[in-house]
Amino acid sequence: MDLRTEIREFLSSRRARITPEQAGLPAYGGNRRVKGLRREEVALLAGVSVDYYVRMERGSLAGASDGVLDALASALRLDEAERDHLVRLARRSRAPGGPRRRRPAVTVRPTLRQVLDAISDAPAWICNGRYDVLAMNRLARALFSPVLADPRRPANTTRFVYLHPEAARDFFVDYDRIAGDAAAKLRMEAGRNPHDEELIALVGELSTCSELFRQHWASQDVRLHRSGRKRVHHPVVGRLDLDVETLDLPAEPGLHLNIYTTPAGTPTADNLALLASWAATPQTSATEIEAHNE
Template identity: 80%
Template sequence: MATSDPRTEIRDFLRSRRARIAPERAGLPAYGGNRRVAGLRREEVALLAGVSVDYYVRMERGRLSGASDGVLDALASALRLDEAERAYLFHLARRSGPPGGPRSRRPPVPVRPALQRVLDAFPDAPAWICDGRYDVLATNHLARALYSPLLADSPVPAAPRRPANTARFVYLAPAEAAAFFVDHDRIARDMAAKLRMEAGRNPYDEELSALVGELSTGSALFRRWWASQDVRLHRSGRKRVRHPVAGRLDLDVESMELPADPGLLLNVYTAPAGTPTADGLALLASWASGRERPTTGTRAPG
């Protein structure tokens, strides 16, 4: 589960990060040919971070509370953490402490009417809003058309009024998701990493914990990537899909946090003019205009 015990999360994360670093990569001599641990030993991490071995052992056992930013930065450097991993380490440190913190229910956040108008102001680009759990909270007409395989009644069982959820589609409807997403394997890996980052931010979110439990029970692919301890930030990039009407679309994605609505992300998909994908979006827009316009994306199952 994502929110079982922050100390367990800290332990597993730090062990996984030091296990991937060979001593030679860290500039340390590797004495002997038979090391009993993969990657760095605890004392080697302590040396690189400039802390005592006892102090590092306490940190790896989950006792990060009270660690200064300087110590955390030194630990991040010793373990060669990237930007997302460093942010995750700081999230874990801020949330660390005795187990059994207060649970909280975080139901889907209502999307302000002004934000729906922002989405609708993109007539030529699919645009949608999600939260950190990948609940689809609002869409414009092109995003509804683009994600029609996800938003339609699907083989993924859902409560009647539960929002569509991209993670459920990817992991619990793998055949449909693989047919839709060209890079399904990469998306599956990245989505688990982003959900773990969200778990670091909100370790006592009951809805997130329930989602991780549901995905863990129903998907071996999710269990595989969740166990990797990898984390990722939401970033701009490329999304390649096979749409049943518009065909292959290679879309540029901009993913932006909404400062006035903490926890919400605005995602906008575009394509350079004159490309096959731009022509595909025009076809998608024509197809979408002929469909009945549904209500805001909070109703879609999935």
């Protein structure tokens, strides 16, 4: 997507979701022709001229100072992920655009694989910002067996969500939330690495093949990799309500370690133990994947 178009659609979508009442402004006139705030109202809240804000919303963020960006983020009530995305859009505006580039294939270091294998009581796996599955421990392979059923490698959880919707709806209890978050995290990654050829190809594939993805992508929502709760229905052991911790790996920029746990003494703990037992049996060998991209 063209950078100026990206900026325009992001700012206009954030402006459209805020009413004058929410912003503490009087709503003059009963027949407003715009959804949400008008441009002049955003300019007032941000403390800039109307002409200046109009130029920004038309895609010109190159001259915006950090103070102006912060004021704009406050006026539009941006959350942490949205603020980060706005700053990255501004940085891209200041720097000349680069060509698409294929990022070198990431090989997960043997010591990281040892870490995964040492986590024996919890599913754990490593992904990049595109949600390619780069390495998993045995329990994670068992947990995500529906995702790994697709022979394409590297497996990709976002591709599973959007291109295998029936299987994904059966697997993810909160499918609608998962789908929205997946698209929002990909857009966040696109802000970080706008020239990543494989990311561009993934977004293009999902946009071509999934109407639902197109709708979520058009929303301009962004999300950070965060901890939370993931509820799944495993085809072998049933319902699992798992707490997810997502950790950045400082020595491997762009990679994330995901660990799934549950409190002891819960039904999920019992089912997770059953899953571990099932994972130790030969039938899971078909889902084995390599750490490198095949």
